[in-house]
Amino acid sequence: MAERADALIIGGGVIGASIAWHLTRQGRKPVVFDRGLLGSGNTGRSAGGIRAQFTTETNIKLSLYSIAFYERFKEILGADAEFHQVGYLFLAVTPEQRKQFEARVAFQRKLGVEVSFLGREEVAKRWPFLVIDDVTGATWSAKDGFAGPYEVTIAFANAAKRGGALFHEQAEVTEIVAERGRIRGLKTSLGEFSSDVVVAAAGPAVPALVKPLGIEVPVVPYRRHLFMTETFPGIPDGIPFIIDSGTGLYFRKETGGIMMGMVDKSDPPTFNTNVDDGYLEKLVEAALTRVPLLEKANILNGWAGLYDTTPDHHAIVGAVDEVKGLYLAVGFSGHGFMHSPAIGAALTEMILDGAARSVSLDALSLNRFAAGAVVEETNVI
Numbered sequence: 001m002a003e004r005a006d007a008l009i010i011g012g013g014v015i016g017a018s019i020a021w022h023l024t025r026q027g028r029k030p031v032v033f034d035r036g037l038l039g040s041g042n043t044g045r046s047a048g049g050i051r052a053q054f055t056t057e058t059n060i061k062l063s064l065y066s067i068a069f070y071e072r073f074k075e076i077l078g079a080d081a082e083f084h085q086v087g088y089l090f091l092a093v094t095p096e097q098r099k100q101f102e103a104r105v106a107f108q109r110k111l112g113v114e115v116s117f118l119g120r121e122e123v124a125k126r127w128p129f130l131v132i133d134d135v136t137g138a139t140w141s142a143k144d145g146f147a148g149p150y151e152v153t154i155a156f157a158n159a160a161k162r163g164g165a166l167f168h169e170q171a172e173v174t175e176i177v178a179e180r181g182r183i184r185g186l187k188t189s190l191g192e193f194s195s196d197v198v199v200a201a202a203g204p205a206v207p208a209l210v211k212p213l214g215i216e217v218p219v220v221p222y223r224r225h226l227f228m229t230e231t232f233p234g235i236p237d238g239i240p241f242i243i244d245s246g247t248g249l250y251f252r253k254e255t256g257g258i259m260m261g262m263v264d265k266s267d268p269p270t271f272n273t274n275v276d277d278g279y280l281e282k283l284v285e286a287a288l289t290r291v292p293l294l295e296k297a298n299i300l301n302g303w304a305g306l307y308d309t310t311p312d313h314h315a316i317v318g319a320v321d322e323v324k325g326l327y328l329a330v331g332f333s334g335h336g337f338m339h340s341p342a343i344g345a346a347l348t349e350m351i352l353d354g355a356a357r358s359v360s361l362d363a364l365s366l367n368r369f370a371a372g373a374v375v376e377e378t379n380v381i
Ligand SMILES: Cc1cc2nc3c(=O)[nH]c(=O)nc-3n(C[C@H](O)[C@H](O)[C@H](O)COP(=O)(O)OP(=O)(O)OC[C@H]3O[C@@H](n4cnc5c(N)ncnc54)[C@H](O)[C@@H]3O)c2cc1C
Pocket: 010, 011, 012, 013, 014, 015, 016, 033, 034, 035, 036, 037, 038, 039, 040, 041, 042, 043, 044, 045, 046, 047, 048, 049, 050, 171, 172, 173, 174, 201, 202, 203, 204, 205, 209, 224, 225, 226, 304, 305, 306, 307, 329, 330, 332, 333, 334, 335, 336, 337, 338, 339
């Protein structure tokens, strides 16, 4: 007979781990499956960035909830998230962007984000290693920063285990079982498990997992690279997470080296996570233009992962109309790590009480696409 659980979670990334912990806080004992190791998917490849500088109320609220959580992470979970509130600095490089950025700041401030618009001279004074000839202004929030994706995932998982959750690693879910519009359980490489609740938090693998149930999830995988330099004292520790809105280059400092990535919106969708060296060339060119000092830095290593991207760059989180008991937590479009505390809290409320309270999940429902109720997030890295 199939083993029974309060809830079955597919995916042991930061999202699955956060949901598992939040469920245990309400006395539930979920079982989590990951076909690899905990955090070994896209979570472990993430830049760990955390920011409230978004353009929609939904994303800003998810961020504000999550930043407050990260600030108290150790107190809540008894482990260090390695949260460094070094700030995020977005550089505008055209007069149009400057206007857009000023409007963004006004909107974000209205929602309670501590963010300001900086003129070019201020940017030059505070971060003299940046070439600012083309910079028309910047937005800056000291409350943003980065944390350790692996540390956060393991902290959620360990706390969930203490609360009675079970984590099965190297255990692949092969089928979501539903009958007459209701969830029955899962078929996995460890056998069958039954439950009235299944959460699909398997990142880019979710669309293929739910398709046999007749559910179309508009999530497409895009490859994103990150490169790390050797220790580089030429740029001070504690610099912000800096985003060049001209080229899409972004970088920050970690353990003495510089972590760099770049958005290339011309990349086609793919599940390939091999490193493309041609990409490094483009990134280095953008980096040297903005920070010529980096000429002296040596690349130590690089890796790539997938953004599970939706058409409007908002996640898909919540119940699925067609199958009672099935919940989705997918399509984080590059901001799933930062939002994992809010998503875990809100989805748990929805599962147990029928509605999210901590943050609204209304704008994240799957049926927004069919209903044409889509609002696009435009500040995407
Ligand atoms: C290069 C890069 C940089 C990023 N930078 C940031 C950032 O700065 N800030 C931020 O917030 N986000 C960032 N992200 C996005 C962030 O990493 C993701 O949004 C987040 O990790 C999503 O977590 P997840 O748990 O949904 O997915 P994942 O971590 O991918 O976890 C899904 C898990 O499901 C498992 N799985 C899949 N199929 C099955 C199956 N059939 N059975 C069992 N298990 C299965 C996988 O093994 C995987 O471990 C970045 C991503 C990349 C690639």
